[in-house]
Amino acid sequence: GCGIQQWFFRMTKLALALAIIGSKPPGTSGKEHAEYLAACLQCKNQNWKEKAQLLEAEVFRLQQDLLLVKGEAKTHFTQSQSSDIPRDRARPKHIKPPCSGALSRVQDPSLPPHLRMLFSHKDAL
DSSP states (O other), X not given: XXXXXXXXXXXXXXXXXXXXXXXXXXXXXXXXXXXXHHXXXXXXXXXXXXXXXXXXXXXXXXXXXXXXXXXXXHHHHHHHHHSSOOGGGOSOOOOOOOOTTSOOTTTOTTSOHHHHHHHHTGGGO
């Protein structure tokens, strides 16, 4: 029960202390070395958190891009199905970015305002 857990906890602390003391460079105290290792661990932990946040932002951006592409493909497919185009030609085509002379997605009045806003902030995401 509780006595065994306390014993394992004490042994773990002892093993950690011995590892710190055994790995310390000459000329440094055990306390200084422990503080150095704690700072290194904290730095690695912070780097891990920053990388995780960047990856979460990238996943969010990719999900938004996927939703936009699916919405555009669905709109294109629906419009194609309602016209008299033969079925084999009615499949959605790859969505191409507008040419330089065309309106950008931010300025395209056919897009809903919330999508235009997303496109205007796309680079920030």
